Amino acid sequence: MRGAAMSLTAAASGFVVFLLSVSVIQGQNGWRVTYTSTQICAFKGSAVEIRCSYTYPSTINGLVTKVKKRFWFTELGNGESVDLTTISEYTQRVQYHSENNDCTLRISDLRERDSAEYKFRFITNHSTGKYTGSPGVTLSVTGLQVQVSRLEVSWSSNWAELKCQSSCPLPGHPSYVWYKNGQNIQGQTSDSYSASFYPADSFSCAVRGHEDFPSPSVLIQGQYGLGVTYTSTQICAVKGSTVNIPCSYTYPSSIGGVATTVKEIFWFIQQFVDLKTVSEYSGRVQSESNNNDCSLRITQLRKRDSAVYKFRFTTNQGGKYTGSPGVTLSVTGLQVQVRKSSNQTELKCQSSCPLPGHPSYVWYKNGQVITGYTSDSYSASLDPADSFSCAVRGHEDFPSPSVCEFTYSLPLT
Known part of the structure; x- marks a missing residue:
């Protein structure tokens, strides 16, 4: 394929980035698939085109070769090759372009769980005429995170250097948008931002053209050199799972020539009571204390764990600091909701809060x-006697209650 290119197209705008790359070819005896690239990084919410072309012998033993079937697939756990257009989670999000031996795949409204290796396969009228282009194209779909790369606090001012990061290198040197307390910071287009801040200021970032998909807000707290930084102030987790609540804290190295040391650190829900001393959390909570890391880990989550969690520390200088407003943890179960039409029933696996990362x-x-x-x-045509339930993959021990086809809806638990 000469002059081939991969394009990344925003789902909601005309923003297009073209990447020139070297063609990657797999083939033997006239059978061939040419991928423009085998590694692609794309932004969550955008659309990606994975370009390729294929060739085959015009005739075999005097019989003209005809292509009977062509499709893209990702290998399932059992090694089965299933056409993407037949998989429910790709419905109306995938398109094939197959004119003149072009085998381009387009996936819109990208989700992080779309990250996978994609391969093109075609089948001809010959008994041995099947070919798959391997190793395929590895697509990585990324969101954004604000990282605090540098933090300076003092009695009179607080200053931070922030970085807008993705899990893979985005193509084409994108331009960024920064937000402070939800408002656009004008004139900031780099992936980094440095500024002084007040105790309650929060920051987030987005790629220009994809403002509907910003990073989670980072809350940077500081007062007189004492500060707590929560990566997120809203977390949703599945009942039975484990949650990590990232956090870091700072304090002045010395006051009046006396070195500052931390005397006590703990997480609490109310009345400054250390979670580790609360019986219902016994054996289920762990907190870090190395290198100013104050992350909290709670295992075997229960619905009653839903609460606002805050970190507090005290120093030998009489300094006491609580990171407010804290982190709101919502623990949710699952529920199957039923919607019926004239000839089909649609089932929806729902939670009481939006689960992270497109599970x-x-x-x-x-x-x-x-x-x-x-x-x-x-969605399917169902027998009235059938019962259905759902679970988040990785948490199969905590499925929803079963519902029968004639049940229309149930409240979330």
């Missing part, structure tokens, strides 16, 4: 796993 789901029919369905919805 993958498991569906059960009469207690048995329904293979090939990883979306939060499932």
Whole structure:
């Protein structure tokens, strides 16, 4: 393929980035697939085009070669090759372009769980005429995070250097947008931002053209050299899972020539009571204390763990500091909601708060796993006697209650 390029197109705008790359070819005896690139990083919410072309012998043993089927796939856990257009979570998000031996794949409304290796396969009228382009194209879909790369606090001022980071290198040197307390910071287009801040200021960032998909807000707190930084102030987690609440804290190295040391650190919900001393959290909480890391880990989450968690520390100089407003943790179970039409029933696996990272789901029919369905919805013609439940993949021990096809909806628990 000469002059081939990969394009990354925003789903909601005309923003396009073109990347020139070297073609990668797999082929033998006239059978060939040419991928423009085997590594692509794309932004969550955008659309990606994975370009390729394919060739095959015009005739074999005097019989003209005809292509009977062509499709893109990602290998399932059982090694099965399933056409993307038949998988529910890709419905209306994938398009194939197949004119003149072009095998371009387009995926819109990208989600982080779309990260996978994609391969093109075609089948001809010959008994041995099947070919898959391997190793395929590895797509990495990334969101954004604000990292505090440098922090300076003193009695009179606070200063921070922030970095807008992604899990893979975005193409084309994108331009960024920065937000302070939800308001656009004019004139800031770099992936880094440095400024002084007040105790309650929060910061987030986005790629220009993808402002609908900003990073979580980072709250930087500081007063007289004492400060707590929460990575996020809102966290949703599945009942039965483990949650990590990232946090860091700072304090002046010395006051009046006397070195500052930390006497006590703890997390609490109310009345400054250390969670580790609360019986219902016994054996389920861990907190870090190395290198000013104050991250909290809670295992075997229960619905009643939903609360506002705050970190507090005291020093030998009489300094006491509580990171407010804290982190609101919402622990949710799952519930199957049923919506019926004239000839079909749609099931939706719902939670009481938005789960992070676009999780993958498991569906059960009469207690048995329904293979090939990883979306939060499932549609089919159902028998009235069937029962259905769902779970988040990785947390199968905590499925939703089972519902029957005639049940229309249930409240979330």
